[in-house]
Amino acid sequence: MNTFPKDFLWGGALAAHQFEGGWDQDGKGPSVIDVVTVGGPKKARRITDTIDPEEFYPNHEAIDFYNRYKEDVQLFAEMGLKALRTSIAWSRIFPKGDEMEPNEAGLKFYDDLFDELLANGIEPVITLTHFEMPLHLAREYGGFRNREVVDHFVRFAETVLERYKDKVTYWMTFNEINNQMDYNNDLFLWTNSGLVAKEGENRKELMYTAGHHELIASALAVSKGKEINPNFQIGAMVSHVPVYPLTANPADVMLAEEYMRLRYFFPDVHVRGEYPSYTLKEFEREGLNIPILEGDKEILENGKVDYLGFSYYMSTAVDSTKDTSNLGESAVHGSLAHDIENPYIKSSDWGWGIDPVGLRYTLNRLWDRYQIPLFIVENGFGAVDTIEEDGSIHDDERISYMREHIKEMEKAVNYDGVELMGYTPWGVIDIVSFTTGEMKKRYGMIHVDRDNEGKGTMERSKKDSFKWFKQVIESNGAEL
Numbered sequence: 001m002n003t004f005p006k007d008f009l010w011g012g013a014l015a016a017h018q019f020e021g022g023w024d025q026d027g028k029g030p031s032v033i034d035v036v037t038v039g040g041p042k043k044a045r046r047i048t049d050t051i052d053p054e055e056f057y058p059n060h061e062a063i064d065f066y067n068r069y070k071e072d073v074q075l076f077a078e079m080g081l082k083a084l085r086t087s088i089a090w091s092r093i094f095p096k097g098d099e100m101e102p103n104e105a106g107l108k109f110y111d112d113l114f115d116e117l118l119a120n121g122i123e124p125v126i127t128l129t130h131f132e133m134p135l136h137l138a139r140e141y142g143g144f145r146n147r148e149v150v151d152h153f154v155r156f157a158e159t160v161l162e163r164y165k166d167k168v169t170y171w172m173t174f175n176e177i178n179n180q181m182d183y184n185n186d187l188f189l190w191t192n193s194g195l196v197a198k199e200g201e202n203r204k205e206l207m208y209t210a211g212h213h214e215l216i217a218s219a220l221a222v223s224k225g226k227e228i229n230p231n232f233q234i235g236a237m238v239s240h241v242p243v244y245p246l247t248a249n250p251a252d253v254m255l256a257e258e259y260m261r262l263r264y265f266f267p268d269v270h271v272r273g274e275y276p277s278y279t280l281k282e283f284e285r286e287g288l289n290i291p292i293l294e295g296d297k298e299i300l301e302n303g304k305v306d307y308l309g310f311s312y313y314m315s316t317a318v319d320s321t322k323d324t325s326n327l328g329e330s331a332v333h334g335s336l337a338h339d340i341e342n343p344y345i346k347s348s349d350w351g352w353g354i355d356p357v358g359l360r361y362t363l364n365r366l367w368d369r370y371q372i373p374l375f376i377v378e379n380g381f382g383a384v385d386t387i388e389e390d391g392s393i394h395d396d397e398r399i400s401y402m403r404e405h406i407k408e409m410e411k412a413v414n415y416d417g418v419e420l421m422g423y424t425p426w427g428v429i430d431i432v433s434f435t436t437g438e439m440k441k442r443y444g445m446i447h448v449d450r451d452n453e454g455k456g457t458m459e460r461s462k463k464d465s466f467k468w469f470k471q472v473i474e475s476n477g478a479e480l
């Protein structure tokens, strides 16, 4: 089998709030995720007003990486990771978000972590913020509905870009910024942008307002970053779930095309530095009033990203003849009307359609559309692990999921000619699930002894996939 480019970034991906724990250690302030309770497959996570001692908040302790990072980095090094994608917890650096001076203890934690990674030959790939902003900015300012929050974000971004300028080269601004296109989902509005929709408020207008502010914040961070270190590679990060037409019926094809705009709007602006015409028409058609100020055009134009990072877990399909918009919780994925089960693919226990070919399709569509380097910064299989009596975990399904996706990725690189920077599978060590808050939905190649109720020893152990992925990295993708 063909291998990958020599400097291909094989790694793992994580997010501060899902694995660090230490939610109030060393001066860290609460973030929006710290008031989100545990949920389950049929039980939505709830957002509480304050931290209620009667509730269980799984992200507070997570897997306690904050206090165990040296031990965990040793495991990452043993696995042979060349890169680790993680994020900076904004409220470790600015506990409330609107302070003028950062929290030195928070900055020091990431200095120590990045030093530890670099000493072990692991390149840090850093997302500025991954689904968390200081709670104070959400509660007191209304999150990104308020343009003032842009200034607070930019101060945070500048602080960390400057501080780590000699330690980090690869950055991303907002994690899965396009998740909130599903604006009927309260959790997404809250974690993406610190938003609580008011009674009767036009949620779409609200989402685009916050989204515009984030696009401005991202562009300003890119421009500042380039001034700080011209060698920085600063990317965007989006979730990419291709929408297929169920049939060759032109109505299905066109419907799928329109739904794809939900995926493309944010990356279109990040990469092209301007609003796409289909969105401007939508604003006009629906009378959406988005506060685009004079000068914003230039900011966006000057803050285009260098590469596009994206997550890929699944694909979905639409049938123009079926209206599934009223299914509520039993809808296949989120709130897309006409969304249906794709009869050609199987799904995980959490209903995520397993579609390796969709990854090659995605790589090609994104490459054709943008012509900038791509980076798969999340991919993986969330599943329940069975622990054998001797403690071993034979996670063959996870291995097979990743193997099939890497095969398609290889075709995209060597056959199709897509420029791909790396592959950092999600949750390289078991962490708290974002959507459900469970520990049971595991992606890791390293197991963590912790359950949905927060019980367990936190002990780490290697799954079969650990050895398998090590060999994949050592052979640069030749031995799958």
Ligand code: BG6
Pocket: 015, 018, 131, 175, 176, 239, 311, 378, 382, 426, 432, 433, 434, 435, 436, 441
């Ligand atoms: C992506 C997020 O949406 O998917 C991660 O960037 C998240 O934060 C991942 O954890 C997997 O989702 P889940 O709900 O299975 O953890």
